[in-house]
Structure formats: structure tokens, C-alpha cells
Amino acid sequence: MAFLSSRRKRARLAPELDDQELGRLLKTLVATTRTGTIATTDLCVAQMSRLLEQDPGDWDRRAHRMDVLAKYLAGSHLPRAWATREPSSANALVLHAWTQVAQARTQGHLEDPRGVGSTCLRAAELLPEDPTPWVVLLEVARLERRDQSQVFGVWNEVLARDRWSREAYLSMLAYLSPEEAGSRIQVLEFVDTLRARMPANAPCVATELTAQVLQYHAILDRGGFEALVARNHWSQAMATQALDRAAQTWSRPGFLRHAKTLADINLLAYALTAADRRAEARAAFEVIGGIVTAWPWQTGGDPVSEFEQTRQRTTGGV
Structure with a gap:
């Protein structure tokens, strides 16, 4: 890379x-x-x-x-x-x-x-x-919408x-969400089990942070007062710990080597800026260069525009 x-x-x-x-x-x-x-x-x-x-x-x-x-x-x-x-x-x-x-x-x-x-x-x-x-x-x-026994069988x-298929873990994360066939508790249990077993640089390493970003988006989607204080999500223990683990290692040269590494670094940059952790976000933006992924930037509008504006705010116009 x-x-x-x-x-x-x-x-x-x-x-x-x-x-x-x-x-x-x-x-x-x-x-x-x-x-x-x-x-x-x-x-x-x-x-x-x-x-x-x-x-x-x-x-x-x-x-x-x-x-x-x-x-x-x-x-x-x-x-x-x-x-x-x-x-x-x-x-x-x-x-x-x-x-x-x-x-x-x-x-x-x-x-x-x-x-x-x-x-x-x-x-x-x-x-x-x-x-x-x-x-x-x-x-x-x-x-x-197959039942869980069938879905887990295919998984x-x-x-x-x-063993560490990125696509499989992210697919199961979505399936176990309340929006599909599961619950918030099932998501948490799934992520906890993965984190306990997974190598720190596995291709599916972004599963935990993805779960936190999805939860953050769910809060934003509720609108009203909850959306206004959605940033508080990133001060909660589980979200903070997920960000800490990613920020400490993902931006290091050569630490992540899987094919969608840059997609995961995009996710990290997005989450760090949402949490107002600008110094760490700058390192992530340096790794990304100019390669933008549609998600999660598209949740705020045009993904390239959102990326550019966020990067400019984070890097102080550098």
C-alpha cells in the first residue's frame, strides 16, 4: 500500500x-x-x-x-x-x-x-x-430471511x-442486527466472541468498529435531541475501547495487509473525526491518501465531498 x-x-x-x-x-x-x-x-x-x-x-x-x-x-x-x-x-x-x-x-x-x-x-x-x-x-x-440455524450453517x-473472512463476519454482523434477524445483545455477543479470538490484524478486524459506527448511525437516524448529542456515543466505554484498539495499530505502515485495508482506514478516519479525535484522524487520512469509500461517508451526503470537508477540518487545511 x-x-x-x-x-x-x-x-x-x-x-x-x-x-x-x-x-x-x-x-x-x-x-x-x-x-x-x-x-x-x-x-x-x-x-x-x-x-x-x-x-x-x-x-x-x-x-x-x-x-x-x-x-x-x-x-x-x-x-x-x-x-x-x-x-x-x-x-x-x-x-x-x-x-x-x-x-x-x-x-x-x-x-x-x-x-x-x-x-x-x-x-x-x-x-x-x-x-x-x-x-x-x-x-x-x-x-x-432464513432462520438463524440455516444462516449459521452457511457461515x-x-x-x-x-477463518477470518471479512465478508462473512460483516455479513453476520448485519444479519444479527435488530434491523434484520437479531438484536443489539446478539451483536454485542458476536463482537465480543470475535475480539477474544481474532488476530489483531485479521481481515475481519473492522467488525467491532463497524458495529459501533452502525450504532452511532442508528442514534443519528432517531433525530431530535438524541441526534444532537450523538457524539456522546464515542465517549461510552465500548465505543472508546474499539476506537482505541484501532487507532493504536491500523495506521502503522504494514500492520494491516488485507485487500480492503483502505476501506477499514476510511472507517477509522470517519469514526475518529466523529469522536473529535483529530490528531489520530490525521494519521488515518495520511494513509488513505485520496482513495475514498462510499460507506460510511455517504451517510452525510456525497461521499467525496464529505470526505474532503472532513479531511480539511481535521488537517487544518494542510
Whole structure:
């Protein structure tokens, strides 16, 4: 990861984060996905296949690339075309299924849950050690509001293949929230159990801080007096401790190495500024450079504008 000064980096949304090869692929797809011709489809499929075949066994990197591509290609013909042409390609099947889930997140429902499930199970048969089909199945189970025994069963399949899967832990955090199928107590128990077992630099390390930011947003959403004093959330013991643990280590060069590290540092910068811990936030902004993630900045409006304004306030215009 490049540790570049925020003074030299203009803020921009970059779903690929610091994955330069993924970024180059996204730029290539911009033009070719609009034409829909056979030749351009072949070119895109070849490029996606080449990228997803890199670094076999690096499930964290694979999940990041699948996640970004699926969200980018939601509504595109490409994933279905690839899966139709290469029904024995685990990469093609997982991407097609993940794209359908990404589209369902924007539409509010999954059009063919049975078909998506079958696609994932086929991919799991083709590449049994791969956790990504089970990550998608976990999302399907959430969208379908399956009961907890089924959801935890799928979650355990992910962990059997990738013990500290970022996507799996964040997905379960959302599932156990009061907004889905759980409660605040279940969220706290889940986070406590994870923190007791997890390495300090695991890919899922942001689960605890994510829970605190979500709670902070829930307070803001209530409006009125509670929203006016929402900053007090960050002075409570659990929130303070979560921020302390993250602030002490995450911004150190090389401490976090997983694919979505910059997304987690964005989360840290947001939380530190919300807590008015500006000196620590400055270090996080230096690590980020200009790479902005939509969440959590979008909760205040345009994410890039929110990021820029917050960074300027924090760094004193530096």
C-alpha cells in the first residue's frame, strides 16, 4: 500500500482501493460493457478470467475482486454470458451469482434465489476449498430471511475455508442486527466472541468498529435531541475501547495487509473525526491518501465531498 500524503492526493471514489490490476480492469470494462458485441464480450471475459485466476488460495484478495466486479457489473450481460459459455468455471459461476445478489441489494429482492443457490453449490463442487460460493450463499440466506440455524450453517462453511473472512463476519454482523434477524445483545455477543479470538490484524478486524459506527448511525437516524448529542456515543466505554484498539495499530505502515485495508482506514478516519479525535484522524487520512469509500461517508451526503470537508477540518487545511 502506498502511504501518500493527503496534500498530494485529490479525493476520489475507488472501489478497487489500492488493487491496481483490478482498477485497470474496471477502466477497460467501462467502454466494452456498453457495446455488448461478441468480440468485446470475449475480451472482457478473458480479462476477468485472467485476473481472478491470479493468486490462487488468496481468498481475501479473491473475495475483494469478486465483490467489486459484482457490484460494478450488476445489470450487465457479462456475468451471465460468461457463466453460460463456461459452465464449468467456478470463477464465472461465482461472479454471476454474486452479481445477482448485488443487484438484489439495490432492488430489495432476489429474483431467482433457487437458481442463485444452485449456481453457488455448483461452483462449490468445482472448487471445494473456495469460500466465495458460501459467502454468496450467506447473502442469499440473509435476503431470504432464513432462520438463524440455516444462516449459521452457511457461515460455518465459509469459516471452514477462510477463518477470518471479512465478508462473512460483516455479513453476520448485519444479519444479527435488530434491523434484520437479531438484536443489539446478539451483536454485542458476536463482537465480543470475535475480539477474544481474532488476530489483531485479521481481515475481519473492522467488525467491532463497524458495529459501533452502525450504532452511532442508528442514534443519528432517531433525530431530535438524541441526534444532537450523538457524539456522546464515542465517549461510552465500548465505543472508546474499539476506537482505541484501532487507532493504536491500523495506521502503522504494514500492520494491516488485507485487500480492503483502505476501506477499514476510511472507517477509522470517519469514526475518529466523529469522536473529535483529530490528531489520530490525521494519521488515518495520511494513509488513505485520496482513495475514498462510499460507506460510511455517504451517510452525510456525497461521499467525496464529505470526505474532503472532513479531511480539511481535521488537517487544518494542510
